[in-house]
Amino acid sequence: MRKFFLFSFIWVATFISGYWINTSWFSDKQPAQPIAFSHRIHAGENGIPCLYCHIYAERSTAAGVPGVQKCIGCHQIIKRDAPEISKVADYWERKKPIPWIKVHNLPDFVYFSHKRHIRAGIDCNSCHGNVAGMDVITRVSSLKMGWCIDCHMSHNVKNGRDCWTCHK
Amino acid sequence: MSPFDKLRVNGKPGYQTSPLILSLSKDEQRYFQLNKNISYKEINDDVIDAMTRTGPLYYVVLAIVTILTLLLFFLPWIYQIKVGQGVTGLNNPSYWGVYLVNFVFWVGVAHAGTLISAMLYITRTQWRRSVHRSAETMTFFALIIAVSFIMVHMGRVWNFYWVLPYPNQRTIWTNFISPLMFDVFAIGTYFLSSLIFLYFGLIPDIAAIRHRSAGWRRRLYVMLSLGWRGTDREWYIRDKAYMLFSVLIMPLVVSVHSIVSWDFALGIVPGLHKTVFAPYFVTGALYSGFAGVVLLISILRRVQQSSAKYITERHYDRIGITLLALSLLWSYLTILEIVMGLTSHSSFELEHLRYKLLNPGFAGLTALMIFSNTILPLSLSIRKVRVSITCQFIISIFILTGMWLERFLIFGTSLPRKFLPYAWHDYHPGWVEIAITAGSFFLFILMFMIFMKIFPVISITEVKEEWTDS
Amino acid sequence: MLKRRDFLKALGLGGVGTGLGFMLGESIKTPATNLIPYVVPPEDIVPGVANWYSSLCTQCNAGCGIIVRVLEGRAKKIEGNPHHPVNQGRLCAMGQAGLQALYNPDRIKTPLIRKGSRQSEEFRAITWEEALSVLAENLMKLKIASNTEKLFLLSSVIRGHMGHLFETFMQNFGSPNYIQYDLFQHKELIFANKVSMGINILPYYDIGNTNLLLSFGADFLNTWLSPVNHSLGYGHMRQGRHGSRGRLVQIEPRLSLSGANADEWIPVRPGTEGILALGLAYTIIEEGYYKGQDINEWNKILSPYKPEMISELTNTDNERIRTLAREFASARPGLAIAGENAASYTDGVNHIIAVNILNHLADNIGKTGGVISNPEAPIKKTQSLKDIDALLRNARAGEVETLITYNTNPVFTLPHNSKIQEALENIPFVVSLSCFMDETTAHADLILPTHTSLEDWGDDITEPATGYNTATIMQPAVSPLYDSRNAGDILLSTAKRLGNRLQKNMPWDNFRDFFIESWKTIYEKQRHTYAGEPVFEDFWNKVLTQGGWWDQEKRTHQSIHFIKDNVKRFISSSPSLFQGNEDEFPFYLILYAHSGYYDGRHANLPWLQEMPDPMTSVVWGTWIEINPQTAGKMGIREGDLLLVESPYGKLHVPAYLYPGIRPDTVSIPIGQGHKTYGRYAGNRGSNPLDLLPGISRHETGTIPLNSTRVKITKSSEKGNLVKMEGITKEFDRQIVQTIPPYERRQN
């Protein structure tokens, strides 16, 4: 009987460790992107404002990712020969868009409007974390419903708890 | 030559009964030919033989029933989950169909179990002793099937846990003012309490056969009997607990089925929105439950030789009287419901009743329901009919079909005829629904057969008390 | 302690545990998705914010203006253009379903050329160059053999520059045979108005301001002329004006949607609407409401139409005719309209002229709330038009070498015994410019896919306009989905290949240049009217944003004077002729346009197939409406399959018991019964047009729809009638509550 309990303990322990390995090392918080674009260099050191590249954030629900044309706009001159930037130039010649991997991925029944949040004075870092300091974009917040509800509660948003504020 | 002639005792046809029936009058005792020379050892041997000695026929029947359950219950259900609820016959106005009928039917059948074991335990009736264990198992299994029908009728069954009020990060409780939430709590408590009630009755029995079995049975019984030594103190605590439980379970029976009836009565659908629904459904539940018990013990007598010895005509006699009483009460309530509709002068109720009583499809079913639930059971008033087992068996089959029809007529005719005549549409059950309904009966038989071989179906302690109390 | 065997077991168990834990972690991750940006982001597209483009609805010939919601290059919703004078921001069911024509799964994607024989209907995809060279080479053969008049161009009714381009192409090519054919072309109405009132443009029936509307077989709320404008007028007539509510009286054998909303329905015998109108006219004269000088002349003309004499013929009691005539004459202004059902008899023109006489005598012409004339259209209307009969005659005589069809489906809309299929057989080369594989395109040798209306340039001069000139511009809301082209582009590129005269007179390289250039000439010619816009570009942007050009001020009312003498010819005292004798074929057959499929062109739009028919709620099929009493006598129950026979064809149709139809009449909607028209319309329902005789009327060359009698017999199989309604009785549950009209006037 003692052996039985020993085995079951081993099994449970390994199960939890397997789950922990998956969520920490193979987590989807930090997917590998086709081009190693570093926000730290662009937004951190060179101080490019968020809305320079993500132009639609103030006008529509989706924030929008800059087209290849915007990258080439600067990188035609600056550091053309660097390996990563030559990849951008290659995409530009072939006129193919860069297939970025989505990091902040909300399910499609969620209605999240960047415009409303920016106009309510919420800073980009409060949800996306200190992007200016990140070499590879990582998802700092869980983007789960509980997390949104906490934020709405703390800012006591009008109708913040109404289902149809965030659902479609 | 009735099959019970084999039990001839010193030359005279008859059956064994226990002398300790104080309530019996002198001539009744003579009539029932009481006989008492059965020893403890014989009872133990009978029960253990019933459990361990399984002939090849049992396995063949078990295999057939499992295949049929798989084929008729689980496969169509998985097909329905995969493809969607569209495979059933449900349509726009009539959303609740055969699944809800089965749910109410099985919860109804479940009620008689606790009624027999709890109510009759309190009133110290003797004839409940050998019948109550099988009734309780019927309750437990019928409840399992009823809960499975809630799952079958749900559109997105993979989110069923949202009905349970667990703390969640979405900070949303379930809707406590919804009758379906009452259902969740009521059937939840009823499920647990009937399980514990069954288990309490089983402990001394398992203890009795604990040392007589071997292998996995032995390990199982040792664990389950919680080290029962049969000391007086244990018996005293068990009887006290048993009495406390049967007192507690009594209101539960009434509340569960009235809550099940409120699922329908709290809406404003013309056919369903009536105050008589709670007592009507509770009576219907007890009524169909009793019929279920009769059916079960008759089959049990046929299948198990030993139980034939302990379930005698006297039990049938008493059950027959209760069936008759319940059938009269049920008929009164049905007529009350129909008359209330007729005198309501609201065109909603009248159209519903016209659809129920005059529509060629349903008029036949209503007639069959009235015949099998009211007219046929009147024959139980004759002692001869009450005592003969085959008559009671046939009557209870009719009653069960009648009660299933009664619930089908409540949902099948009121939902298609709601408020807006333009949106009226008839409802015909699809093959998936019929398959799952049939499958649920086989599932019940399967569960009962497995239970029969693991735990004693006749409660050894109760029978010992009854037979050897000389 | 632990033995080796137990250690190995523990190891295995641990491995399984970690694996399961890992899989659990993996399973609850949301699948990684890509975020594809633009390479060069277009400046007008903001993802998540919609753009609205104004355009033209081409679902029927009313020409309403629409605005299309486009989100990231995909059309999402069509709505009425709020500035447009015809529909003022509203739209009918067909207009809303225009989106499904654009995104229809059965659209033709590339040019096709025939592979096998005509019956086999197999096609091979080819490139545009190859297709155009085949067409040009065939036309060049015609030019060399100098029988250029052997080229026939058959198109639907196109007003505006596309029709203009087609006509210039045919003139330059040297063939007079440009034919415009649609099932509902209102040719009888135009001809009757030309004869009786001398106007050749459809007048504006001002329903909004009338007090009493007599509708002779006009389903004006559903499919006749301009349904949305009529509906707006109807709404205004009923509750728009404070204190006064217009009345509607419907006079038709079968209760249509407009009839269902009428205050009174007069079930007149089929074919006698005109006679009833003349009866009303006679009563107006007799009771002295008509003040004109030629009163005794009218008295002489109308003498045979005393109410007592015609009451038996039209099956309406004379007292009712008298009261109606008095009400109509004293309802300043009243309005009488003759609709599709009245115009579809063999002598449809007589009925319309009778109604015009009634309007004239009740002095409604030229008044608000009556019949208002429309000014001349800015773009020259195509004049030299032949009718479909000319094409059939020439084809049978072998005169036709090549036939180009555009956007019309005569094989479906013409009855069988007009022998259109045989005519097409002996046309050697048939080219079809169409978006869908309908019956006519299936018979073609070369199929050139054209744009649908939401991805195309074009314009339309609204006819009947609302009292002033209205032009609506159609601009592409989305970029073309497939390798299709504008019909104008196809003709212009063939003109270039054919060389010399054609190339000289048609210099534009695509339809858009021609379109803008001709608008520039119109702008130059009428500069004084656009004082606000000095430069053409500003004018053009204003027109594109506004959805068209219309100026309310320029309401030149031609004064209409009634031409009495050539009206005498058209006054007949006998009801319209119905083929098939009385006893063998007891029922009159009335055909009407279905509110969703119109004349069959929208049968491939799933929304309209699933839209419950307003009067019978039947979906996805055809039905025959029969009076419950006659059905009871013949032992027919709802849904039984009936065999409907006329002297010219047979049809199997399920029965629908319809109380709103005369006992001696049955009616079937047009629109279903396509053989090859995509997955939604293919071999579904049956086409009632096959029951009709193929003879066309001499004045207008169109095929009369209500021109035959039929015989009904119950057939054995079970009909498939899919109905969305339950029971249409109200059981006095106060669902649709009503107030009597007179009580309203008291308070």
Add this chain to the structure above:
Amino acid sequence: MSRFLDKLFARFNIYREPGYYGKYDYKWTIVIDLDKCDGCEACVIACHAENNLPIVGEEECSKNRAFNWIRIERYVEGEYPDVRVKFIPILCQQCGKARCEVGCPTYATYHNQDGLNVQVYNRCIGTFTCATYCPYDVRHFNWFSYKWEAPLEQQLNPDVTVREKGVMEKCTFCIQRIRAGKDHAKDEGREVTDGDIQPACVQTCPTGAMTFGDLNDPESRVSQLAKSERRYRLFEDLNTDPSVIYLKRVMKQTKQ
């Protein structure tokens, strides 16, 4: 430890009860003038286009499983010569005291501050209670996960989710348009004015029979129309307090 417990209990008391609000921010209402409505079903198709309603095909229609969030009901009185046909558009009445909100066990349908009866699609587990309790039969169930063939799915409106099988749905007064209208008004820093927001059916009704507006605002077009003596509400005596107000049709009574 106590901090953790406080946090835990703090979370519990913010759980929401399905309560009824005393005062609503807006009371969205539709007034339907039955004298103007001619039963042309333009609203039915506009609703299909706006709210991604699927096409179910002939066989499912015969089982009455078509999706018409708004349907035109036709009641015919009288026999052949004097037939009286009456049309009435029936859509979700957004009842103030809704029977469906009582029935739903998972709080998938509730009454929000806009006076609307909101149906949250991904909270619904398909127990059919709401549809059974609804006296107006305006709730529709996704019997299958319907698919749109090849390019038809490009027409789907991104502001409205496409519902999967097992979910109940109903007319929402085009709540995505209400949200867009409020969003637009907030951008311009003003209150939502009357006529700003129009559901698809009201916007396209050719006879102008339907009017949409806020009943709380006395100057709105809806409040004026609601004062007319022809006003009535469907099944008023069922006490569901519907927000769709019908205006009686003017019609001569049949000669009983």
